[in-house]
Amino acid sequence: MQPLVRTIALSKQYPSGEAVVSAISNVSLSIAAGEFVAIRGRSGSGKSTLMNLLGLLDRPDSGEYVLKGQDVAKLSEDARAAIRSRDIGFVFQLPTLLPRATALENVELPLVYASVSRQRRRRRAMDALARVGLAARGHHWPNQLSGGEQQRVVIARAMVNDPAVILADEPTGSLDSSTSEEILSLFDGLHRDGHTLVVVTHANEVAGRAQRQITLHDGRIVHDERAAGERSRPNVINQESHP
Amino acid sequence: MSPVENLRIATRALRANKLRSALTALGIIVGVAAVVCMVSVGAGAQAEVSEKIRTLGANLLLVLPGARSSGGARLESGTQPTLTEEDATAIRRELANVQVAAPLLSRSMPLVALNRNWKTLVAGINADYLVAREWQVVEGRAFNGDETVSAAKVAIVGAVIVDEVFDGRAGVGGSIRIGNVPFTVIGVLDKKGLGAAGRSQDDVVFIPLSTAKSRVLGAVHGTTREALDFISIKLADASVRPEVQREIEELLRQRHRIRRDASSDFRIENPADVLTARGAAVRTLGILLIAVAAVSLVVGGISIMNIMLVSVTERTREIGLRMAVGANRRDIRWQFLIEALILSLIGGGAGAILGAVAAIAIAWNAGWPVLISPWAIMIACGFAGLVGVSFGLYPAQKAARLDPIAALRFE
Numbered sequence: 001m002q003p004l005v006r007t008i009a010l011s012k013q014y015p016s017g018e019a020v021v022s023a024i025s026n027v028s029l030s031i032a033a034g035e036f037v038a039i040r041g042r043s044g045s046g047k048s049t050l051m052n053l054l055g056l057l058d059r060p061d062s063g064e065y066v067l068k069g070q071d072v073a074k075l076s077e078d079a080r081a082a083i084r085s086r087d088i089g090f091v092f093q094l095p096t097l098l099p100r101a102t103a104l105e106n107v108e109l110p111l112v113y114a115s116v117s118r119q120r121r122r123r124r125a126m127d128a129l130a131r132v133g134l135a136a137r138g139h140h141w142p143n144q145l146s147g148g149e150q151q152r153v154v155i156a157r158a159m160v161n162d163p164a165v166i167l168a169d170e171p172t173g174s175l176d177s178s179t180s181e182e183i184l185s186l187f188d189g190l191h192r193d194g195h196t197l198v199v200v201t202h203a204n205e206v207a208g209r210a211q212r213q214i215t216l217h218d219g220r221i222v223h224d225e226r227a228a229g230e231r232s233r234p235n236v237i238n239q240e241s242h243p
Numbered sequence: 244m245s246p247v248e249n250l251r252i253a254t255r256a257l258r259a260n261k262l263r264s265a266l267t268a269l270g271i272i273v274g275v276a277a278v279v280c281m282v283s284v285g286a287g288a289q290a291e292v293s294e295k296i297r298t299l300g301a302n303l304l305l306v307l308p309g310a311r312s313s314g315g316a317r318l319e320s321g322t323q324p325t326l327t328e329e330d331a332t333a334i335r336r337e338l339a340n341v342q343v344a345a346p347l348l349s350r351s352m353p354l355v356a357l358n359r360n361w362k363t364l365v366a367g368i369n370a371d372y373l374v375a376r377e378w379q380v381v382e383g384r385a386f387n388g389d390e391t392v393s394a395a396k397v398a399i400v401g402a403v404i405v406d407e408v409f410d411g412r413a414g415v416g417g418s419i420r421i422g423n424v425p426f427t428v429i430g431v432l433d434k435k436g437l438g439a440a441g442r443s444q445d446d447v448v449f450i451p452l453s454t455a456k457s458r459v460l461g462a463v464h465g466t467t468r469e470a471l472d473f474i475s476i477k478l479a480d481a482s483v484r485p486e487v488q489r490e491i492e493e494l495l496r497q498r499h500r501i502r503r504d505a506s507s508d509f510r511i512e513n514p515a516d517v518l519t520a521r522g523a524a525v526r527t528l529g530i531l532l533i534a535v536a537a538v539s540l541v542v543g544g545i546s547i548m549n550i551m552l553v554s555v556t557e558r559t560r561e562i563g564l565r566m567a568v569g570a571n572r573r574d575i576r577w578q579f580l581i582e583a584l585i586l587s588l589i590g591g592g593a594g595a596i597l598g599a600v601a602a603i604a605i606a607w608n609a610g611w612p613v614l615i616s617p618w619a620i621m622i623a624c625g626f627a628g629l630v631g632v633s634f635g636l637y638p639a640q641k642a643a644r645l646d647p648i649a650a651l652r653f654e
Contacts, residue, residue, distance in 0.1 A: 052648050055567070057566075057567060057647045057648050057651075058648055077571070077572060078571040078573070081566065081569055081570060081571035082571065084566075084567065084568070085569020085570075090567050092564075092567075096560075096564055096651075098564070100255060100256070100259050109565070110568040110569050112244060112248050113565070113568060113569035113570045113571075113574060114569060115244055157568065161569075
């Protein structure tokens with residue numbers, strides 16, 4: 001069975017003054033559909049760069065990236081936008097809601113760019129809001145919602161398109177511990193529902209929820225382990241890291 | 244993504260900054276308003292001039308008494324009583340291309356009718372004058388030959404006199420007193436409207452020239468007055484105007500016994516020239532103001548560009564977010580282009596309304612016909628749209644070219 005996400009020797013460099021800094025080098029990994037993966041590492045380890053590459057916000061300098069069987073590494077900006085619209089859901093750190101749009105309209109946003117009709121858009125956005133427990137808050141403005149509620153709206157927006165992968169970058173970064181717990185339970189729920197989740201974090205309690213933990217150091221994968229007691233998926237755990 | 248969605252996004256963004264949007268559109272509003280107003284006023288003024296030339300009577304020439312020279316100092320025109328009824332008769336008789344040469348003698352005088360006083364222009368004429376001015380008697384009749392010769396106490400009144408003195412009721416058969424002399428009204432004239440001097444041409448009472456000379460205007464000093472205000476001359480054809488002008492000059496110099504080297508004691512005017520010149524002046528002013536309006540439109544465009552650039556910078560994170568959830572470059576470009584376009588079109592619409600209102604107000608005050616040119620509105624709004632697109636393009640392009648990652652990280 002083909003993995004949902006597969007990268008082979010993915011590399012990305014950034015110019016930094018005179019020198020060129022490697023943000024990611026030779027990262028090869030596979031993620032199967034339905035996995036809940038945490039990508040860990042200190043700041044500067046390249047985890048955000050990896051997420052931008054996986055989320056098609058950025059293009060690798062070299063290496064291959066196959067998403068749902070399609071080579072997406074060399075696509076144009078507009079083609080990548082189309083894939084983002086269809087197959088990727090993003091959960092960023094706060095605040096990433098449009099302030100002048102209601103919660104419902106924020107959730108609808110990916111469907112707007114996917115040219116979904118108004119009625120279907122509204123229905124699917126309502127469903128997504130209900131899934132994160134905010135069915136009654138659809139017509140509230142972002143500034144009328146608490147931090148945790150705002151982040152749940154963001155999660156509803158990330159899943160409204162039923163994307164292949166939901167990518168989260170420090171999803172609990174600016175939340176207190178009890179609110180973080182709510183958000184993490186929500187991720188557990190999404191995982192149980194069969195969503196594929198990739199969470200970038202340096203917080204242990206976040207990474208601990210994941211079925212699989214990948215650790216980055218200086219742009220390379222130094223660890224890739226599955227937590228005990230998880231369902232076995234030997235055909236997708238396919239570490240190809242080249243140290 | 245459908246254009247309707249972009250329209251919705253754009254209107255929401257503009258509504259969120261109402262004051263800023265209004266101020267941004269102001270340059271366009273002023274520019275379009277000025278264009279629409281000036282074109283409309285110009286057209287109205289032009290129509291007014293044409294109408295005045297028409298009411299004046301076609302192919303008209305005026306012969307006026309000249310300035311008197313007194314020891315080297317030339318006095319005011321008309322100070323020398325040089326034109327007489329005989330001059331008019333001679334012009335008529337001796338010049339082939341002259342259809343009518345109508346003498347006129349007038350003064351502003353109080354008029355009493357019923358128990359009403361009214362100060363108006365009393366003018367002594369022959370029936371010829373009405374022919375020269377192409378002025379119809381709509382009620383009653385003009386003077387007949389007898390009345391002209393016998394100094395009859397009959398009058399033909401203008402429309403204003405009927406309204407003001409007879410309360411709009413039929414004036415024919417009514418009696419009026421001019422000075423101490425009673426007159427019977429035998430005719431009412433068609434409406435002419437405002438004259439070249441801005442005074443109503445209908446506020447007038449015509450009496451036979453002989454009556455004016457002997458009983459009314461001349462009688463003020465107890466003498467008969469011979470000197471005319473002017474002679475109106477109707478030509479057979481406009482093309483003979485220069486030739487006739489020369490002939491009149493020659494004839495009158497001869498009749499007045501003016502030496503070859505002396506200047507004439509009369510002058511010949513073409514009243515249409517004055518009006519045409521005034522029309523041209525209005526047009527020149529209009530062109531000047533339209534040039535100013537064009538500058539205003541460009542400045543308006545620059546202010547749209549300025550605000551759109553600010554807006555793109557302010558909303559960098561929003562742009563990054565939209566890109567992350569699937570907006571492509573075209574979606575972003577359209578979002579900002581439509582915003583600029585809406586700004587300029589709203590400015591154009593508001594400006595067109597403002598300009599039309601101003602034009603109506605000006606026309607109302609000046610007594611011109613209101614002529615709002617739909618072409619001026621369409622061209623001005625089209626130009627406003629063009630300004631919006633051309634000055635909105637660069638900011639929109641700048642937004643579309645943003646790198647999604649950098650945009651998302653933008654503080």
